[in-house]
Amino acid sequence: MEVEGKARTSPATAGLVALALLPAIVGIFAGIVGPEDLDQSAQDKQLLYVLDIRESGNVVLPLEQGCKSPTKPPLYPWAMTLLGMCMGGPTAAAGKVTAGLMGIATAWLLFLMAAERWGGWAGVGAAWMFTVSHITMGLLTHIRPDMALALCVTAAFFALHREEIEPGRGSSGLFWAGVSLSVLAKWPVGAIVVLGTCAVLFVSREWRKRVWRIAATRWVLLLLLPAGWFALACVMGGTEYLKNAVLPETVERALAVGSRAQKKAWWPGYLALGFLIQFAPWSVFTVGAVVELVWRRINAQARRLAVLPCAWFLTGLVFHNLFRGQRADYLLPFLPAAAMCAAWVMREGAKGVRGVLLVMVGLGAVGAAFLGIAALAGLERALPGVGRLFGATRWGWGGALVFVGAALACVAVADRRTAGELLRSRAFRALTAGFLVIHVFYGLALSPVARTGGTARTRAFADEVNALRSEGDEIVFYGALSKAIRFLVRVNEPALALHEIPWRLEACRDGARFFVITTGAGEREIAESRAGRFREVLRRRMDVGEEDVYVLLEFVGGRGMEDAT
Amino acid sequence: MKGWCAAVAAAGAAGWLALCAAAFVVAEAKGGTLACAGNATVHEFAASGNGEWAVVVLGEVAGGFPYLREVVARARRWSPAAFVLVGDAAIKGDARHLALATRELERCVADARVFAVPGSRESRSNLEGAQAFLDAFGARTFDFRIGGTRFLGVDNTTGTPEADALAMLEEKLAEADAVGDEVIVCAYRDPALTGHDGGHTLAAILREYRVEYVFTGEGGKSSLETRDGTTFVGAPPSGQRTVETDQTPISFLVLRHAEGKTHVALERFYRKNVTELEGAFLHLALAHVRPLARARPVPFVVVLAGCATYLVVWLARMRRGLTPKPAGPSLRTGGSHSEGRSSGG
Secondary structure, rough: OOOOOOOOOOOHHHHHHHHHHHHHHHHHHHHHHOOOOOOOOOOHHHHHHHHHHHHHHOOOOOOOOOEEEEEEEHHHHHHHHHHHOOOOOHHHHHHHHHHHHHHHHHHHHHHHHHHHHHHHHHHHHHHHHHOHHHHHHHHHHOOOOOHHHHHHHHHHHHHHHHHHOOOOOHHHHHHHHHHHHHEEEOEEEEHHHHHHHHHHHHHOOHHHHHHHHOOOHHHHHHHHHHHHHHHHHHHHHHHHHHHHHHHHHHHHHHHOHHHHOOOOOOHHHHHHHHHHHHHHOHHHHHHHHHHHHHHHHOOOOHHHOOHOOOHHHHHHHHHHHHOOOOOOHHHHHHHHHHHHHHHHHHHHHHHHHHHHHHHHHHHHHHHHHHHHHHHOOOOOOOOOOOOOOOOOOOOOOHHHHHHHHHHHHHHHHOOOOOOHHHHOOHHHHHHHHHHHHHHHHHHHHOOHHHOOOOOOHHHHHHHHHHHHHOOOOEEEEEEEOOHHHHHHHHOOOOOOOHHHHHHHHHHHOOOOEEEEEHHHHHHHHHHOOOOOOOOEEEEEEEEOEEEEEEEEEEEOOOOOOOOOO | OOHHHHHHHHHHHHHHHHHHHHHHHHOOOOOOOOOOOOOOOOOOEEOOOOOOEEEEOOOOOHHHHHHHHHHHHHHHHHOOOEEEOOOOOOOOOOHHHHHHHHHHHHHHHHOOOOEEEHHHHHOOOOHHHHHHHHHHHHOOEEEEEEEEEEEEEEEEOOOOOOHHHHHHHHHHHHHHHHOOOHHHHHHHOOHHHHOOOOOHHHHHHHHHOOOOOEOOOOOOEEEEEEEEEEEEEEEOOOOOEOOOOOOOOEEEEEEEEEEEEEEEEEEOOOOOOHHHHHHHHHHHHHHHHHHHHHOOOOHHHHHHHHHHHHHHHHHHHHHHHHHOOOOOOOOOOOOHHHHHHHHOO
């Protein structure tokens, strides 16, 4: 079998690598400088795990608020802790950089896989499509273990890829390391996708030998790593850990039963529809790739190199569609495969593929022009999801969209008669760059987080609290407060019951001040029960969930106060 | 495949041998009544010069017994005269599990007395647990006085105390009332939840004698309620996990008397992975491995010897497999080395 375009170490390849990773770097930079949203998607919980690892040494089972079991295995908190140590301490930035670096590593492996199969520009195209997709851009700097899972799964498939391209050069160690670490990232989902794909590939005699060469080695003992961790975690967490964390996050989530019964249960196939929308417009090409592979219109030689990515993609998609609990971020572990399939069909496909791409560019031009004109005319308020734009933002947004629309129209016209590699065409680059710009701009200016400020207010409140307190002062929580505030004031503890506040106060050391962080409603309750004992030091609007005010109270009464009765 | 199975078996044998060795290195509880236990006799503690005193109240301990060390260390700040357990001290109602908690108490409680009321695992309906509690603490109730406050421990694990226990309690409450002592009653269950006993229930007695505080341990979470002039305090867990709270923090209450008033302070700290691992090992070693060795010594020794033998044989085979074999006949001489030497000699 001929192998096309294996990437060799050279300035040209280095340049292509840099080009492939450019959207990821831009996305990460935008995520770090953009608005903070620590209380979205349980990101603050991950930061509390890091705090627990650093402060209590709970490496195996880090606890949230000192008393809640982690819902995911600790690979990502470990990585965050290590990077945080290099960056001066546990910070949200360290969490984002950790996810970003994992995203870059995933994109790099994806580039290598596609480049070694179909040439450098296929690698660039696949990496771009993966990175600028809605799901990846959203998770690139999200403080969650999703990128860790994607990296581990991609690493395992990279080992299989190398075994296919250069028999005997595949790394069994990398394969089993990827499988094992994927379990430590987000339970057995990743391992099931990888091993399930291997089972599917076993149908082919050729692939059977490859899979056996990679899998049947002593490196399988790496599975002892997650097994050992799980055994230790069960010993340390007891049956409460199994009941409160393991079962809800695995079986109950998959079947939408038990603690997950209240969440929406989806019908099989929902995630397939989600894939078409979330990975648009590249999902069209991915579907095209599967169709081409089945209908065999492309020659057998070219088809052979598409088997691995298509098997990876289909196994992941079918497996996740069987769950009743389905979410868009579940697509991430097999999104690299979808990008590879799309790159393959754009590389090998017929003229029709170029036509599809040009139609997308044309639609993009029309859509951009329409939104731009609507913004300039002041009609954006009528458009759902666009939101209200004022002053310079409206003019800038509207003007930019009109310009983008015009540029895309020019590209579509100029490229309609051009031959040559589709993945190097202006149309493809315009579309991917356009999506990158949209995502970055959306994240920086238009998203709900950007418009409300996200956790900027929480951070500002925490900064004020930290400036007021001295060493030895005690801070307790009362009421429905976010986990982000706990991380930002570095107090990883649960809220007290109302009657426990004077008990904790009584235990406060002489000379230390006693603060309570609470909500507006909590302040009223404390005032009703302990009238005159606390003074309000800070009061700030938060717009977080149902509670919109955070208050810092300081105890001012004398010692020897009576217990609450 | 056979090689893999043999390796797994050897690892298992090595693990079992290591566990047994470690189990017998660890010191057990001394046995008999806890040296610092105070249930058996009536105690009178002196308050400090200005009338201050402190008593620590612990809730359910159960599997959290390794944290008792840190509880006592943190409590030293208050210089308590006594520790009072109002919740289950053991994971299970038998002597070897109760010994896990008493082992920690005897190692770390030096300058105070320990009083306890039996919990659900040591109730009168569980003969083994009840006897274990009696052996460890000396009695199922307690009575001590400190300053102007009388602490009375009551056994209501089966719902209502026995009639003679109720009668003795009434007598003590009358004594305390007569001298003007403040009374604090400690029981496992909330008296309001106990059944009637011919109308003469614990709750009625408490109402009659205007008891100030009642501390209870059942329930696994802290609570505070005032009924008929008595403050009912549910002690938070001091080691036991609860499903609702998941990795429940370790808490204890400090009753502190100062400036003529009794106050309640709450101390709390959080679980550590290392301590949990230590607790699991101690539980396995002291509550299972050593009792198993004592109960069935011959089979235990036979299994140990078998594991050791298997391990030695496996290691010898591994060593033989790694040792290079001597070189075969050389092609140049056309025969073995010995033939070559004899023909040359």
